[in-house]
Amino acid sequence: MDKSTKTIHSFHVPVMGTGFSIDTPIKVAKYGISSVISLVDDTLIEQMRKFYCEVMKEDYIPISKYEPDYRARRITAYLNLVDRIVKKQFEVLKNSAFEVGSEITKYFELLSDHSPLKNLYNKMLATTDQQSKSDLQTELRNSIQPGDINVNIMTKLDRNNHAPDGTELPPEFSDALSALRGYAQSTLNSAIVFSAGINRRLYTYVENFKDFYADASGLIKKRIILKVSDYRSSITQGKFFAKKGLWVSEYRIESGLNCGGHAFATDGYLMGPILEEFKIKKQELINSLHEIYNQAVQLKNKLNFLSPHPIRITAQGGIGTYNEDRLLLDYYQIDGTGWATPFLLVPEVTNVDDDTLKKLAAATEDDLYLSNVSPLGVPFHNLRGSNSDLERDRRVEDNRPGSACPKGHLVSNTEFTTKTICTASRQYQKSKIDQLNAMNLSEQEYKKAMDKVVVKSCICHDLGEGVLLKNKIIENGQKRFAAVCPGPNIAYFSKISTLAEMVGHIYGRLNLLNATERPHMFIKELKLYIDYLKNEIMKCVLEPTSKEIAYLTEFKNNLLDGMNYYKTFFPKMIEETQEYRMKMLEELKKYSQKLEYLVEEHQHLFSETSLAPAAVPA
Numbered sequence: 001m002d003k004s005t006k007t008i009h010s011f012h013v014p015v016m017g018t019g020f021s022i023d024t025p026i027k028v029a030k031y032g033i034s035s036v037i038s039l040v041d042d043t044l045i046e047q048m049r050k051f052y053c054e055v056m057k058e059d060y061i062p063i064s065k066y067e068p069d070y071r072a073r074r075i076t077a078y079l080n081l082v083d084r085i086v087k088k089q090f091e092v093l094k095n096s097a098f099e100v101g102s103e104i105t106k107y108f109e110l111l112s113d114h115s116p117l118k119n120l121y122n123k124m125l126a127t128t129d130q131q132s133k134s135d136l137q138t139e140l141r142n143s144i145q146p147g148d149i150n151v152n153i154m155t156k157l158d159r160n161n162h163a164p165d166g167t168e169l170p171p172e173f174s175d176a177l178s179a180l181r182g183y184a185q186s187t188l189n190s191a192i193v194f195s196a197g198i199n200r201r202l203y204t205y206v207e208n209f210k211d212f213y214a215d216a217s218g219l220i221k222k223r224i225i226l227k228v229s230d231y232r233s234s235i236t237q238g239k240f241f242a243k244k245g246l247w248v249s250e251y252r253i254e255s256g257l258n259c260g261g262h263a264f265a266t267d268g269y270l271m272g273p274i275l276e277e278f279k280i281k282k283q284e285l286i287n288s289l290h291e292i293y294n295q296a297v298q299l300k301n302k303l304n305f306l307s308p309h310p311i312r313i314t315a316q317g318g319i320g321t322y323n324e325d326r327l328l329l330d331y332y333q334i335d336g337t338g339w340a341t342p343f344l345l346v347p348e349v350t351n352v353d354d355d356t357l358k359k360l361a362a363a364t365e366d367d368l369y370l371s372n373v374s375p376l377g378v379p380f381h382n383l384r385g386s387n388s389d390l391e392r393d394r395r396v397e398d399n400r401p402g403s404a405c406p407k408g409h410l411v412s413n414t415e416f417t418t419k420t421i422c423t424a425s426r427q428y429q430k431s432k433i434d435q436l437n438a439m440n441l442s443e444q445e446y447k448k449a450m451d452k453v454v455v456k457s458c459i460c461h462d463l464g465e466g467v468l469l470k471n472k473i474i475e476n477g478q479k480r481f482a483a484v485c486p487g488p489n490i491a492y493f494s495k496i497s498t499l500a501e502m503v504g505h506i507y508g509r510l511n512l513l514n515a516t517e518r519p520h521m522f523i524k525e526l527k528l529y530i531d532y533l534k535n536e537i538m539k540c541v542l543e544p545t546s547k548e549i550a551y552l553t554e555f556k557n558n559l560l561d562g563m564n565y566y567k568t569f570f571p572k573m574i575e576e577t578q579e580y581r582m583k584m585l586e587e588l589k590k591y592s593q594k595l596e597y598l599v600e601e602h603q604h605l606f607s608e609t610s611l612a613p614a615a616v617p618a
Helices: 024-031 042-055 070-094 103-110 116-126 130-143 175-184 200-208 231-242 271-301 322-331 341-345 354-362 387-397 426-437 443-454 465-470 488-492 499-506 521-540 546-572 578-601
Strands: 035-038 149-154 190-195 222-228 248-254 312-316 336-338 368-371 380-383
Touching: 024 035, 024 070, 024 103, 024 499, 042 070, 042 175, 042 465, 070 103, 070 149, 070 175, 103 116, 103 130, 103 499, 116 130, 149 175, 175 200, 190 248, 200 231, 222 231, 231 248, 231 271, 248 271, 271 312, 271 521, 271 546, 322 336, 322 499, 341 354, 341 488, 341 499, 354 380, 354 465, 368 488, 368 521, 426 443, 488 521, 521 546, 521 578, 546 578
Parallel strands: 035 149, 149 190, 190 222, 222 248, 248 312, 312 336
Antiparallel strands: 368 380
């Protein structure tokens, strides 16, 4: 059976920043929990390889950035090291005694009460006959497996690279393609997550590696996971791979705004209706892709698969309670959930430096905001007062704005150069400020333009600082200023927790929420989208183009469709009490009215052919 069809836990730990989950598999995979490593920062990956070689007492042979194909080789070497460590850990766990406090006991105690393995474990505990108990223990040992060591490539980060002499290297040495090659050449049997939309040259490059293809028995050693925002993009990207004889094993649906890190907002599509569409059309998705896929593999590999390979549908973004988790699993019939932001408060699982950890634990809703700090120009979830932002502001006050850009993974701008540079870099910001100084702007216009320039932060570097601070990896006395990218959900969690406590919260065994009143994840997302629409309106309120009007109209109409869906759906949520369902309908009514007022106030920004204002729930 394909490993992807067997999961020990119903949740996974998604990728977080560049450093927060860079070694999470070493911490949780032995307990059957899958997690995701970012492949963005090969410098950080190399630093962590050196760190863990020392921990494991393995020889460390550096891979210099001046060596051929260093980025891919660094990634391969680190992933192979993580693979070795997890396999060793798991063997120790598997052979440990069933006694209080042992690793194998922790493995089973972490499981959900819905798990068949947990039921078998409880049966073993209740058995008094020693031979029967021993037989059950053997069965339990043979039934467990480690979690997957998955990796993530953010497809938009695909910088072309240059040789030491300055000549541009061939496309296969770009950031994304090198990262893919690094993973493809590793020993891992796991999955790669592609996020942030389609990258055709990256997706095409997958064809070069045999581990992504099913063997004659249908097994796929390296599986493809697509992080998607809606059903339509899933079909489009799934077909792209299917035509190449490559199967997408999982579609990972993420809320566009109720998440951490970069926020790739949908055009007003809400999570509930998106999940409903996947629930209704899952078999249609599988059948349509299988037909295309099978034709391709017959031509390419001379294989024929009468039945489709398994496809998992999972969801993540803003999940915060056991009831929400069960709603996704039971009603929407998804195959798993992703819990990210709450794990930032679990030092056993993620890497957050002590100062940032305290700030996260104390964070309120007002401390969390959708910022413009990312050089990509994509909204980015941020924590007010992070050390990265404080250092950025200090440089501005010292009249030396911008970063030295030590890594350059987010370069994208050629306004002042022929070679792409980063808008958070000192080079770009000096040139842009010089341009502003020559434009004779009013004081108000100048300040507004200046703020847009200097707000950009060096997140590709600073998001990796937390793990270096936590592990006291200091080089040449260098000061470190960590950035962090929590989702809004962190406002409702304040306790610095253990792995057992957070897993217990996910599975409903205890409650880690603080006293802050927390809206349902669907309501929170709706609020975020209405706030986002308001900000989009402010960008073009004076002189809207026809394209902007069409966009705002579609966005508003999709919100209306989503709210009308919730109007009939909320009363059916049997996981919640009648009182809570009524409260959700009241909140829905409030946001329906807010949207209606927003549209009325800015009628000139919406097409006359658009739908009527939001129907207010009774």
